[in-house]
Amino acid sequence: MRRNIVLFLTLALLMAGTTFATAPIVQQRTSFNVNPQSPSIGEMDEIVWSEDFEGDVSDWTQTSPDVQQNYWFTDDYMAANGVNAWRCADYGYGDPATGGYADDWLQFMVSPVIDMSAATSASLTFNFMANLESGNWDGANVWVFYGNDPGSLTKVIATPTAPAYSDANAEAFHIWFGALLPAYPVWSGDGFATQPWMTNFVAASFDLSAYVGYSNVHVVFGFSSDTAWNSGNDTAMTGFIVDDIDVTVDGNTVWADDADGNNIGGPATFETGAAAAGLPVLPFQVEIATCPVAYQPAPSPTMVAGVFADIDQPFSHYLEGPEFNLADLNPGESYWMDLQFNSDIEYANQFPDEFVWRPEIWNPTTNGWVAVATTGNYVYVGGNGSVWELFSESGFTYDWDMSEYAGMDGVRTRIYFSAPAVARTMTHHLIDDMTVEKMSLQHDISTVLDMSYPTSVGTDVYGKITLTNNAPNDETGFMAVWDLGGLVYPVYPAGPYSLNAGETLDLWIDDPTSPEIGYWVPTAGGLVPISAYHLLAGDEIPTNDAYAVEVDVLADDMFEVGTDSRNFFGSLSAGHLINEGPTVHIDPTDINSDYFDVDGTFDFSELRMNGFFHSAAGGAPANCSMDFLVYAGGTVPGAVIYQGTYNFTEAVGYTGGTQAVLDVSAAPALQGFSGDFWVEARLTTPGTNGYMQPFPYQTGPNDNQETQFYTYADAMAGTFNANY
Structure with missing residues (x-):
C-alpha cells in the first residue's frame, strides 16, 4: 500500500x-503548574527537617568556588601510556571508585614559559579522555597565553588540528569570562553517538605557529563546569584526563610531561577559580542575617538567609547546612522540600546571563550537590515581586520531591545563588522556613492518554488510557470516561473498575457513533481537544486525575506519522x-x-x-x-x-x-x-x-x-x- x-x-x-x-532547565514564573504529582502543603503529614535560621546557626557554613583547590593531579585511573596520566577530577565526587567533578569549577594546568621569539613553527600533541556533561555546558579545551610582557598576556582558545571541538560555546567558561572571547569551544559529550574521547584516549594535535615571535607563551589545559549537572547526577562523568604532552618548537621538544615522572622543560603550574579568570575574590554573598526592615516581618520572624545586595560581578556562592537523616518510606509516602522566599531579582529573558538560585541536596550515595526537583535538574531564575510566599504556592511550576533520598544518612541541603557576568538588577533574595515534609498518600490514581497515529478524517483512531494506582490501598467500584470536544463518552471495556495498589489498567476510548468498538473515527479536520479521566472519589492528588491532548485531524487523503505528547x-x-x-x-x-x-x-x-x-x-x-x-x-x-x-x-x-x-x-x-x-x-x-x-x-x-x-x-x- x-x-x-x-x-x-x-x-x-x-x-x-x-x-x-541536556542538563539545566531554566524555570521562570508562569501561570500554570505542569507537575502532575506534586501535593499541596495542606496534604503534608509530618515535618521531618526544618530550618528557620533563628537561634544557633553555627552548623551552616559559607562556601564559594571563587577560591577553589587545584583538582589537577597525576592518577593511575586511566593512562594512554605508562601508569599515570594528568587528571582534572576528585575522588570525593561521583563514584568513589572512579571520581568525578562538581559544579562551578575553573581549572587550568599551565605550562612553563616557552620562548618562541625566534621560532618559525610550533606544535602540540597529547592524548586525552573527557567524559563530561553533554552539549555546550561543561567542557575541556586548550588555551594559549601569549605576549612579550609576562604581566599582560593575551588569552585565547587554541583551535585543534584534530579532533575538532564538539561544541562551539561552553556556558561554563562563559560564566567565568563573560565577553572576554566571542565563544568558548570545548570537547564534551555531545552528538548523535558517544564521542570517542568519552571512553577511550584520543590523539590531539594543535598547530601553534600563530604564536611564534612571542617570548612568553604558555600552553594551558582548561576544564570548566557550569552551575548545574555534575558527577553527583551522573557518575559516568569522570572528568578530563591528559597524557603524553609534547610541545615542539622548530622540531625540538621544549615541554613534555607523561605524568610518570618524565618531564622536559619544567613542571606545570595551576590556576583555579576567580584567580584563573582574573576576577577579585568576593566576600561571601549568601549569608544569614536580620531581615531588612522593608521586608519584615519575615515568616520566622527575624532572621533569614539569602543575598542582601546587588554585586556587579559574576559569582556562585553557597550556604551549606548540617547533615540530617531521612528514614525509609512506607508505601504511599513521599518526601517534599519547601521554603518561604522574597525576591526582587530582575529576569531579562537572556539566560544564562541571569541570576540563578535553588536549594540543593548533598547526595551521600553519588557524592555530589544536586538540585532538588521533580523530574531532573532545574535552574531557577527570577524573583517573585518582593512578597513572602511558599515556593510550592508561587508561580514557579515545579515542587521539590526528595523521595529518592529516603533511607539515606548524611543528607545535607544548601542554598545556591549565582550572579551573571552582565549587569542585572536586584536588591535582595531572601529565604526562610525551609522544611522537608513527609506526605502519606492513601488514595491516588493517575491517568495517561496515548493517542495513535494517523489521525485523519474517516480513519479508525485508537486511544489507550492507562490508569495507575500510586497509593498503597486497592480501589474498587470507580468509573473512567473520555471527553471529545466537551462531549463525554464511556471507555472500553465498560466499568466499574478495580485496581490493586501499584498496578495499572489499560482502557480504550470508544466512539459511540462507530460500529467498531474501541476506536474514534474523526468526521472533520482541525484541532480537537481530547481528554480522559477517572472518577475515583477521595483521590488525594486531583491534578493527575485527567490527561489532555490536542489532536490535529488531517484531511481524509493525508496521514501523519511520528512521536509527540x-x-x-x-x-x-x-x-x-x-x-x-x-x-x-x-x-x-x-x-x-x-x-x-x-x-x-x-x-x-x-x-x-x-x-x-x-x-x-x-x-x-x-x-x-x-x-x-x-x-x-x-x-x-x-x-x-x-x-x-x-x-x-x-x-x-x-x-x-x-x-x-x-x-x-x-x-x-x-x-x-x-x-x-x-x-x-x-x-x-x-x-x-x-x-x-x-x-x-x-x-x-x-x-x-x-x-x-x-x-x-x-x-x-x-x-x-x-x-x-
Whole structure:
C-alpha cells in the first residue's frame, strides 16, 4: 500500500543568549503548574527537617568556588601510556571508585614559559579522555597565553588540528569570562553517538605557529563546569584526563610531561577559580542575617538567609547546612522540600546571563550537590515581586520531591545563588522556613492518554488510557470516561473498575457513533481537544486525575506519522546551539502496526513543525532558518537522505503555535519511502548568540544515546499539540 504522509514535528523553541544542553532547565514564573504529582502543603503529614535560621546557626557554613583547590593531579585511573596520566577530577565526587567533578569549577594546568621569539613553527600533541556533561555546558579545551610582557598576556582558545571541538560555546567558561572571547569551544559529550574521547584516549594535535615571535607563551589545559549537572547526577562523568604532552618548537621538544615522572622543560603550574579568570575574590554573598526592615516581618520572624545586595560581578556562592537523616518510606509516602522566599531579582529573558538560585541536596550515595526537583535538574531564575510566599504556592511550576533520598544518612541541603557576568538588577533574595515534609498518600490514581497515529478524517483512531494506582490501598467500584470536544463518552471495556495498589489498567476510548468498538473515527479536520479521566472519589492528588491532548485531524487523503505528547509525557528537556537539533527515531510499524504495514510505502508531502520562538530582543530575528534532515534508519542515524530549509521571521515577543511547513512533495528521496528513519529539526540561522530551548519543559527522550531530548508542548496554552 502507498500512502501520502505528512511528517509533523512539534518543537518548542526559545531563542536568545547562548546554548543549552541536556542538563539545566531554566524555570521562570508562569501561570500554570505542569507537575502532575506534586501535593499541596495542606496534604503534608509530618515535618521531618526544618530550618528557620533563628537561634544557633553555627552548623551552616559559607562556601564559594571563587577560591577553589587545584583538582589537577597525576592518577593511575586511566593512562594512554605508562601508569599515570594528568587528571582534572576528585575522588570525593561521583563514584568513589572512579571520581568525578562538581559544579562551578575553573581549572587550568599551565605550562612553563616557552620562548618562541625566534621560532618559525610550533606544535602540540597529547592524548586525552573527557567524559563530561553533554552539549555546550561543561567542557575541556586548550588555551594559549601569549605576549612579550609576562604581566599582560593575551588569552585565547587554541583551535585543534584534530579532533575538532564538539561544541562551539561552553556556558561554563562563559560564566567565568563573560565577553572576554566571542565563544568558548570545548570537547564534551555531545552528538548523535558517544564521542570517542568519552571512553577511550584520543590523539590531539594543535598547530601553534600563530604564536611564534612571542617570548612568553604558555600552553594551558582548561576544564570548566557550569552551575548545574555534575558527577553527583551522573557518575559516568569522570572528568578530563591528559597524557603524553609534547610541545615542539622548530622540531625540538621544549615541554613534555607523561605524568610518570618524565618531564622536559619544567613542571606545570595551576590556576583555579576567580584567580584563573582574573576576577577579585568576593566576600561571601549568601549569608544569614536580620531581615531588612522593608521586608519584615519575615515568616520566622527575624532572621533569614539569602543575598542582601546587588554585586556587579559574576559569582556562585553557597550556604551549606548540617547533615540530617531521612528514614525509609512506607508505601504511599513521599518526601517534599519547601521554603518561604522574597525576591526582587530582575529576569531579562537572556539566560544564562541571569541570576540563578535553588536549594540543593548533598547526595551521600553519588557524592555530589544536586538540585532538588521533580523530574531532573532545574535552574531557577527570577524573583517573585518582593512578597513572602511558599515556593510550592508561587508561580514557579515545579515542587521539590526528595523521595529518592529516603533511607539515606548524611543528607545535607544548601542554598545556591549565582550572579551573571552582565549587569542585572536586584536588591535582595531572601529565604526562610525551609522544611522537608513527609506526605502519606492513601488514595491516588493517575491517568495517561496515548493517542495513535494517523489521525485523519474517516480513519479508525485508537486511544489507550492507562490508569495507575500510586497509593498503597486497592480501589474498587470507580468509573473512567473520555471527553471529545466537551462531549463525554464511556471507555472500553465498560466499568466499574478495580485496581490493586501499584498496578495499572489499560482502557480504550470508544466512539459511540462507530460500529467498531474501541476506536474514534474523526468526521472533520482541525484541532480537537481530547481528554480522559477517572472518577475515583477521595483521590488525594486531583491534578493527575485527567490527561489532555490536542489532536490535529488531517484531511481524509493525508496521514501523519511520528512521536509527540500522545506518545511521550514528562521527562527532561534540552536545548541546542546553532547547527544542532533534537533528533527522533520513527518506525511507523512500531507506532501503529494495525495501520502501517511492513510492506507499505510513503509519499511524503510536507514536513511540519509547531514551534515557539523567542529571542533576547523579543521574537526571533529576521531571516532565521530551520533545517529538516531525514536520515536512513537503524539503531543509529544513517546517511542523510534529505535536507531542506524553512526560512521564517517571528513577531516581537513570545509567539506560540507557529508552524513551519516545508513542501517535500517534489523530493525524490521521500517519495515511495519505506521502513524506519530518523528526523532532525536544526536551527541553522538563529541570529546573534541564538539558541533553542524547549518550553515549558515537557519532553521525552528521543535519540539513541539519550543525550538529546524532543519536546512537544505548546507553551502559550499549556496544552499538547499532537503533531509529528
